[in-house]
Amino acid sequence: MELKINIGYPQVLELVGQLPEKDIRRLAIYIQNKFAISAKEWIRPPNRTPIQKLITQAPTWTDEEYKDYLDARQHINESRLK
Numbered sequence: 525m526e527l528k529i530n531i532g533y534p535q536v537l538e539l540v541g542q543l544p545e546k547d548i549r550r551l552a553i554y555i556q557n558k559f560a561i562s563a564k565e566w567i568r569p570p571n572r573t574p575i576q577k578l579i580t581q582a583p584t585w586t587d588e589e590y591k592d593y594l595d596a597r598q599h600i601n602e603s604r605l606k
Contacts, residue, residue: 531539540548572580585593 540551543551
Protein backbone atom coordinates (compact mmCIF):
# COMPACT_ATOMS: atom_id res chain seq x y z
CA MET A 525 0.00 0.00 0.00
CA GLU A 526 1.49 3.28 -1.13
CA LEU A 527 0.92 6.37 0.98
CA LYS A 528 0.26 9.51 -1.06
CA ILE A 529 0.41 12.96 0.48
CA ASN A 530 -0.90 15.92 -1.45
CA ILE A 531 1.20 18.93 -0.45
CA GLY A 532 2.53 21.84 -2.45
CA TYR A 533 6.03 22.99 -3.19
CA PRO A 534 6.03 25.69 -0.47
CA GLN A 535 5.07 23.12 2.16
CA VAL A 536 7.85 20.79 0.97
CA LEU A 537 10.38 23.62 1.31
CA GLU A 538 9.10 24.40 4.79
CA LEU A 539 9.46 20.76 5.83
CA VAL A 540 12.92 20.42 4.31
CA GLY A 541 13.98 23.59 6.11
CA GLN A 542 13.18 21.89 9.41
CA LEU A 543 15.63 19.05 8.77
CA PRO A 544 19.12 19.03 10.28
CA GLU A 545 21.79 20.31 7.87
CA LYS A 546 23.33 16.86 7.33
CA ASP A 547 19.93 15.45 6.33
CA ILE A 548 19.37 18.33 3.91
CA ARG A 549 22.70 17.48 2.27
CA ARG A 550 21.74 13.81 2.06
CA LEU A 551 18.40 14.74 0.55
CA ALA A 552 20.06 17.02 -2.02
CA ILE A 553 22.42 14.22 -3.09
CA TYR A 554 19.52 11.76 -3.31
CA ILE A 555 17.48 14.16 -5.46
CA GLN A 556 20.45 14.88 -7.74
CA ASN A 557 21.07 11.17 -8.28
CA LYS A 558 17.40 10.24 -8.62
CA PHE A 559 16.52 12.91 -11.15
CA ALA A 560 19.81 13.37 -13.02
CA ILE A 561 18.76 11.17 -15.93
CA SER A 562 15.38 12.81 -16.36
CA ALA A 563 16.97 16.27 -16.16
CA LYS A 564 19.43 15.36 -18.92
CA GLU A 565 16.56 14.12 -21.06
CA TRP A 566 14.67 17.34 -20.40
CA ILE A 567 17.66 19.51 -21.28
CA ARG A 568 18.57 17.45 -24.34
CA PRO A 569 15.45 15.74 -25.60
CA PRO A 570 16.20 13.02 -28.15
CA ASN A 571 13.77 14.37 -30.78
CA ARG A 572 14.21 18.10 -31.08
CA THR A 573 11.84 20.30 -33.01
CA PRO A 574 13.28 22.41 -35.84
CA ILE A 575 13.18 25.54 -33.65
CA GLN A 576 15.04 23.71 -30.86
CA LYS A 577 17.70 22.63 -33.35
CA LEU A 578 18.01 26.18 -34.66
CA ILE A 579 18.37 27.63 -31.17
CA THR A 580 20.96 25.10 -30.02
CA GLN A 581 23.01 25.30 -33.23
CA ALA A 582 22.80 29.05 -33.81
CA PRO A 583 26.06 30.98 -33.92
CA THR A 584 27.09 32.93 -30.87
CA TRP A 585 29.12 36.08 -30.42
CA THR A 586 32.62 36.10 -29.06
CA ASP A 587 33.28 38.34 -26.06
CA GLU A 588 34.89 40.89 -28.39
CA GLU A 589 31.90 40.90 -30.76
CA TYR A 590 29.51 41.31 -27.85
CA LYS A 591 31.58 44.22 -26.49
CA ASP A 592 31.50 45.85 -29.94
CA TYR A 593 27.73 45.45 -30.00
CA LEU A 594 27.36 47.02 -26.55
CA ASP A 595 29.61 49.93 -27.58
CA ALA A 596 27.55 50.50 -30.75
CA ARG A 597 24.31 50.27 -28.79
CA GLN A 598 25.58 52.81 -26.26
CA HIS A 599 26.64 55.13 -29.07
CA ILE A 600 23.18 54.88 -30.67
CA ASN A 601 21.45 55.54 -27.36
CA GLU A 602 23.63 58.58 -26.64
CA SER A 603 23.18 60.03 -30.13
CA ARG A 604 19.37 60.15 -29.99
CA LEU A 605 17.77 63.56 -29.72
CA LYS A 606 16.39 64.25 -26.30
